[in-house]
Amino acid sequence: MGGALLVAGTTSDAGKSVLVAGLCRWLARRGLRVAPFKAQNMSNNSVVTPDGGEIGRAQALQAAAAGLEPSVRFNPVLLKPGGDRSSQVVVLGRAIGEVTALSYRQRKAELARTVHETLDGLRRDFDAVVCEGAGSPTEINLRANDIANMGLARAAGMPVLVVGDIDRGGVFAHLFGTLALLDPADQALVAGFVINKFRGDPALLEPGLRQLRALTGRPVHGVLPWREELWLDAEDSLSYAADGVVGRPRPPRGRQWLRVAVIRLPRISNATDVEALAAEPGVAVRFATEPSRLADADLVVVPGSKATVSDLDWLRRTGLAEAVRAHAARGLPVLGICGGFQMLSRRIDDPVESAAGEVPGLGLLDVDIAFAPDKTLARPTGAAFGHAVAGYEIHHGQVVRRGDRLVPLVELPGSAPEGVVSGGVAGTHWHGLFENDDFRRAFLRWAAERAGRDGFVPAPDVAFAAARAAQLDLLGDLVEQHLDTDAVLRLLDEGAPAGLPALPPGAPPLEP
Structure with missing residues (x-):
């Protein structure tokens, strides 16, 4: 069996995903066959695997860090929230139904078997498996049925790093x-800590690191510095800046900026679609939650949603629906992606996701949408704006009628076209389109022309895949330079050290 360890976090967004990606990159560069694993993810950011399954986007990024194609084995259970109390459950890439928080507990035993069998298979096939926990391991109200944090670590005998x-x-x-709230058997697997996003002189931390070791009997295995350029593939839209800015906007190559407003829907999905736009010099991308943020936008993007009808109602209640209509009425460009495309339609018939039946859309595109019971999962290719494109599809909604005067957005070989363009309004079910460099530049030229931004010039040299690879390399560098990598290798080879003390240990006095 290959070695395995679990990276747990004190909170959501503590750095679990990026640390796992960095460890995978570092181990792969050492020549080891390494795989990522997240037993249970809760996210509406997902991708389609080559075999047609669906997993969390973070695990796809970690797979890329390890030099692998994404696989349903890397994320056997994915929860996609469609409301405050219900989620769609995806098991080994396939949706199996909806659950509430309480009903989900009843399925945990069955899912635990799937999780453990999948992890065992990975450990047989790889030299190392780096596992990511979910949320915090000290959700003590959920510990009895836990399959993603200490429950997984106990079942697999894995050492744990807490970041x-x-x-x-x-x-x-x-x-x-975090350590103190665990029971003694769980504490025995926590082998050490990692501190993330430190700004300043590490020497200032030294007294605290020594005291933490004295208090817990466990070392801090590394202090990862804050790096401004790490922002791609955020786990969810709330990970972006407090002011809603996506990425690190760079000065334009021409005389003008192109300003993009992305509506932050309550159940937004695949928010990462717009990150490739934010990687372009002169493109300022910002999330918007109220109408005034659309007033000075050149391009408005209505992104994907896990709850299309509910989020459409939210658009109307907040005044954003009228703001989008007004933007389009001025001839300015609007793009709908997946659920956002469906919202731009004339009519939505949804007996599946919301059970709302027939509801009016925003009426900006002459198409009708009907939701099918089976989810479309695909990785198609085609041509758009004169360039070869690839993307992926994750949706229940289907176009059941399109107006005769609509122009296809994507031409597909041997089948009906995908998406539509009508004046300055465009829509598509495809995610990942902007990761196609030539198409992205052509689309930005189209949007700038519609918005009257003649001074905006798309950069000819931005390669999005290379930018993502550079960030993965940076994560690998941070692990190599700032973690005790010898200790990490020992944990993979030998497991958690024996005799780790349980808390409270009769803590020594703090140093002055």
């Missing part, structure tokens, strides 16, 4: 408290 985000403040309390 905390120092940029949020209180990292020592988070790390100590």
Whole structure:
């Protein structure tokens, strides 16, 4: 069996996903066959695997870090929230139904078997498996049925690294408290800590690191510095800047900026679609939650949604629906992606996702949408704006009628076209279109022309795949330079050290 370890976090967004990606990159560069694994992810950011399954986007990024294609084995259970109390359950890439928080507990035993069998298979096939926990391992109200954190670590006998985000403040309390809330058998697997997003002189941390080791009997295996350029493939839209800005906007190559407003829907899915736009010099991408943020936008994007009808109702209640219509009425470009495309239609018939039946869309595109019971999962190719494109599809809604005067967005070989363009309004079910460099530049030229931004010039040299690969390499570098990599290798080879103390140990006095 290959070695395995679990990266747990003191909170959501503490750095689990990026640390796992960095460890996978570093191990792969050492020549090891390494695979990522997340037993249970809760996210509406997902991708389609080559065999037609669906997994969390973070695990696809971690697979890329390991030099692998995404696989349903890397994320056997995916929960896609469609409301505050219900989620769609995807098991080994296929949706099996909807659950509430309470009904999901009843399925945990069955899902645990799937999780453990999948992890065992990976450990047989790979030299190392780096597992990512979910949320915090100290959700003590959920511990009895846990399959993603300490429950997984106990079942597999895996050592655990706990990562905390120092940029949020209180990292020592988070790390100590996480350990202290675990029962002794769980504590015995926690082998050490990692501190993430540190700004400043590491020497300032040294007294705290020594005291944390004295209090817990466990070392801090590394302090990862804050790096401004790490922002691609955020786990969810809330990971972006507080002001809603996506990425690190760079000065334009021409005389003008192109300003993009992306509506942050309550159940937004695949928010990462717009990250390739934000990687372009002179393109300023910002999420918007109220109408005034659309007032100075050149391009408005209505992104994907896991709850199309509900989020459409939210658009109307917030005034954003009228703001989108007004933007289009001025001849300015609007793009709908997946659920956003469906919202731009004339009519939506949804007996599946919301059970709302027939509801009017925004009426900006002359198409009708009907939801099918089976989800479309595909990785198609075609041509758009004169360039070869590839993308992926994850949706229940289907175009059942399209107006005769609509122009296809994507031409598909041997089948009906995909998506539509009508004046300055476009829609598509495809995710990932902007990752196609030539298409992205052509689309930006089209949007700039519609918006009257003659001084905007798309950069001819931005390669999005290379930008993502550079970020993965940077993560591997951070692991190599700032983690005790010898200790990590020992954990993979030998498991958690024996004799780790349980808390409270009769803590020694703090140093002055």
